[in-house]
Amino acid sequence: MLSNNDVCILINDAIKRNETVVLACKCTVAYSGRAESYLEKGDRTIIIKGDHTLLVHQPFGNAAINYMKPDSSHQIFAEEKKILLKSSNTLQKEQMEIKIEKLYFFNSHKLEDGQTIVVTGTEEDMSRMLYENPHLIEEGFTPVSQEEQTKYGFIDVFGTDKNGNLIVVECKRYCAELSAVTQLRRYVEKIQESKGVKNVRGILAAPKITPNAEKMLTDWGYSFVAVQPPKYYEKFDKHQTNLSEFTAFGGSHGQIQ
Amino acid sequence: MLSNNDVCILINDAIKRNETVVLACKCTVAYSGRAESYLEKGDRTIIIKGDHTLLVHQPFGNAAINYMKPDSSHQIFAEEKKILLKSSNTLQKEQMEIKIEKLYFFNSHKLEDGQTIVVTGTEEDMSRMLYENPHLIEEGFTPVSQEEQTKYGFIDVFGTDKNGNLIVVECKRYCAELSAVTQLRRYVEKIQESKGVKNVRGILAAPKITPNAEKMLTDWGYSFVAVQPPKYYEKFDKHQTNLSEFTAFGGSHGQIQ
DNA sequence: GGGGAGAGATGCCGC
DNA sequence: GCGGCATTTCTCCCC
Numbered sequence: 260m261l262s263n264n265d266v267c268i269l270i271n272d273a274i275k276r277n278e279t280v281v282l283a284c285k286c287t288v289a290y291s292g293r294a295e296s297y298l299e300k301g302d303r304t305i306i307i308k309g310d311h312t313l314l315v316h317q318p319f320g321n322a323a324i325n326y327m328k329p330d331s332s333h334q335i336f337a338e339e340k341k342i343l344l345k346s347s348n349t350l351q352k353e354q355m356e357i358k359i360e361k362l363y364f365f366n367s368h369k370l371e372d373g374q375t376i377v378v379t380g381t382e383e384d385m386s387r388m389l390y391e392n393p394h395l396i397e398e399g400f401t402p403v404s405q406e407e408q409t410k411y412g413f414i415d416v417f418g419t420d421k422n423g424n425l426i427v428v429e430c431k432r433y434c435a436e437l438s439a440v441t442q443l444r445r446y447v448e449k450i451q452e453s454k455g456v457k458n459v460r461g462i463l464a465a466p467k468i469t470p471n472a473e474k475m476l477t478d479w480g481y482s483f484v485a486v487q488p489p490k491y492y493e494k495f496d497k498h499q500t501n502l503s504e505f506t507a508f509g510g511s512h513g514q515i516q
Numbered sequence: 517m518l519s520n521n522d523v524c525i526l527i528n529d530a531i532k533r534n535e536t537v538v539l540a541c542k543c544t545v546a547y548s549g550r551a552e553s554y555l556e557k558g559d560r561t562i563i564i565k566g567d568h569t570l571l572v573h574q575p576f577g578n579a580a581i582n583y584m585k586p587d588s589s590h591q592i593f594a595e596e597k598k599i600l601l602k603s604s605n606t607l608q609k610e611q612m613e614i615k616i617e618k619l620y621f622f623n624s625h626k627l628e629d630g631q632t633i634v635v636t637g638t639e640e641d642m643s644r645m646l647y648e649n650p651h652l653i654e655e656g657f658t659p660v661s662q663e664e665q666t667k668y669g670f671i672d673v674f675g676t677d678k679n680g681n682l683i684v685v686e687c688k689r690y691c692a693e694l695s696a697v698t699q700l701r702r703y704v705e706k707i708q709e710s711k712g713v714k715n716v717r718g719i720l721a722a723p724k725i726t727p728n729a730e731k732m733l734t735d736w737g738y739s740f741v742a743v744q745p746p747k748y749y750e751k752f753d754k755h756q757t758n759l760s761e762f763t764a765f766g767g768s769h770g771q772i773q
Numbered sequence: 774g775g776g777g778a779g780a781g782a783t784g785c786c787g788c
Numbered sequence: 789g790c791g792g793c794a795t796t797t798c799t800c801c802c803c
Contacts, residue, residue, distance in 0.1 A: 279561055279575045281538050283625045293689075293796040294637035295747055301629030304536055306561060310576040318536045318627035319567040321583055322783060325633070326796075328578060353796075363627070368540045368620040370575035372558030376582070380551035382779060408802070413777075432550075432780085436792065437669060441698035442778085469791060471667060490552055550781040579798055583781080610781080639794060665787070669792060689794085693777065699793090726776060 263337035266362065270335050273367035280307040282365035284342075288315050288325045292353025298324060300360065305344070307333055309370060313346050313355070327355055380490040385430045386415040388489045389464060393418065395486055396428060396462060409453075414446050415464075424458050425450060431465035432488045439463055440475045447481070520594035523619060527592050530624035537564040539622035541599075545572055545582045549610025555581060557617065562601070564590055566627060570603050570612070584612055637747040642687045643672040645746045646721060650675065652743055653685060653719060666710075671703050672721075681715050682707060688722035689745045696720055697732045704738070 261269075273280050282305050288298040298315075303324070306314045313333060315325040327333075331348040342359040386405055393400040399421025407414045416428035427450055429443040440463065447461040461481035468476070468483050476483055518526075530537050539562050545555040555572075560581070563571045570584040584590075588605040599616040640663065646652055647662040656678025664671045673685035684707055686700040697720065704718040718738035725733070725740050733740055 279540060279559075281540070281561060281623070283536060283538070283623065283627060290796075291747075294635055296633050296635040296796075298633045299631040301631040302536075302625075302627035303629060304538060304563060304565075304627070306563075306573065308561075308573070308575050308577075312576065312578055314573075314578075316563065316565070316571075317629045317631075318565050319569065319586065319629070320565075320784085321569055321571070321580075321585065322795095322797090323578075326578060328796090329576065351796095363625040364623040366538070366540070366621045366623055368559075370540060370559035370561070370620070372560060372574045372576070374556040374558040374574075376553050376555045378551055378553040378781075380781080406801095408777095413802085434791090437702065438695065438699070438793080441702055442695070445694065445698055471791075490548075547781075553781075577798085579780095579782090585781095608781095635796080637796080665792095670787090689796095691776090695778085728776075 263342055263362075266365065267335050267337045267342060270365065270367070274307055274311070274333055274335075276369065277309040277311075278367040279309055279370045280365065280367040281305070282359075283363040284359045285361040285363075286344075286357050286359045289356045290325050290353070291355075292348070292351060296325065302363070305357065315357070325355065327353060380432075380488055382415070382430050382432050382488070385432060385464075385486070385488045386428075389416050389428060389430065389486065396426070396464065396484055400426060409446065409449055414450075417450075420460065424460055425454065425456065426460045426462060428462045428464055430486070430488075431463070433465065434467040434469060435463050435465040435472050435483070436469050437472050437475060439465070439468075440472050440479070440481070443476075443481060444479055520599055520619075523622065524592050524594045524599060527622065527624070531564055531568070531590055531592075533626065534566040534568075535624040536566055536627045537622065537624040538562070539616075540620040541616045542618040542620075543601075543614050543616045546613045547582050547610070548612075549605075549608060553582065559620070562614065572614070582612065584610065637689075637745055639672070639687050639689050639745070642689060642721075642743070642745045643685075646673050646685060646687065646743065653683070653721065653741055657683060666703065666706055669699065669703060669706075671707075674707075677717065681717055682711065682713060683717045683719060685719045685721055687743070687745075688720070690722065691724040691726060692720050692722040692729050692740070693726050694729050694732060696722070697729050697736070697738070700733075700738060701736055 285302050287300050290296045304316045310329040311331050312329045313327040314323040317324050327346045331346050333346045335344045344357040346355040390402045390405040393402050402416055402418035404417045407417050415430045418426050420426055427446045431439050443461045443463055447459050450459045464484045464486040466487050542559050544557050547553045561573045567586040568588050569586045571580040572582040574581050584603045588603050590603045592601045601614040604611040643662055647659045650657040650659050659673055659675040661674045664674050672687045675683050677683050684703045688696050700718045700720055704716050707716045721741045721743040723744050
């Protein structure tokens, strides 16, 4: 049976070796930095990663309830009846204090991982799909650029309609909201200004749009086009040249519709 | 020494009992749902929570690299040389497959936590500070409402200046960007429309503003006020009536400046 | 390093 | 449930 002191020595050593440390405990969490927070006594899982990120997870929900960014300093030490975990990030002027009343388990191991995730079905994939399949916007749409940088933001797809009018397309993967309309409006106005032309059309491409957003869109003379975001597997991508075949879930799946 | 089969039985049982399960392993992760993703072989920490949330963490960085939402189904079983963890969420039409090549450690425990975090220094605190200290905006500013709901969004602080002009204040905790300006503009125009008055002033209150945002702001005749977000400790808040005294980091701290 | 914007965003609150 | 929006947002890309 390990004493609190033994546990603290083991954990401190694991942190020094940049291992990933996991512990489950009953604790309170106090944080001060960009904001202030306090979390009353309850059971949580704490992870300290090799890059000295610290995460506190409640036993439910997706997101960490408290955290410290990479390159924080952590020290864990035994008090009379408790274990104290103090973290600080002097650069970010943040600190955290975790008072551990009961330790349920802990473990640590050196973890190595140099991989980058490959994701498809993003907004960028969607704008590429529209660039390569302009008829999804409308007949006669001719794309000129994709993901074009401007001073006032970057435009997903930019082109002309069959009458030669400029078109700005803003994509959203989900239901488009008010902010998507103001974003589109910002681009359209910037193009009008920089190109010195009045007749610039704005098109919002998304699977859905909220009623308010649609009203604002039509009030401003823009239009909505219903488009589903693409989902498909890519065998290779620009970040990795040797991605092994991806056969999970039983092989080939849907292509761009 | 436990066999892969034994391990799988233990973990499946722990999941059934709604315990929190933590394991460290070398694995690949494939996900399909709202998007598709694949993560090549590397060392990760996997957490399955009591509400059947699943998280995959690389040994660095803040955010989970893959996850399954609460109420997913998980099954872990032994193959010849590997352990397979399959998760699915039929409601969300999502699935995940984790192929575990090497298991470094695993642990599980029943964790109970009914606490809610108390955070101060949020944007809402900032707008309350301005509502209660209107001179921080300008002399003669008289707030009328805070966090007012409108069709086109909700206005942080709303009031009048010393000449009786309406003022819309939008707060940002951080450096204000272009989107903050378009947000402000949306509210101002909506107020102009609904109240039938032209002279509505827009004020952006934030600690900083980007050059582009400032240009757009002045182009539109709005103005910027530098305000720091408040940071202070509250002994009580609306969510918890019996928050124990918060004495971490050595007692009392800064008040609203 | 700053600016801008997406995210498998998540989570909260209000209607 | 949807809508709107903040988040200790985080993360990435590009200038």
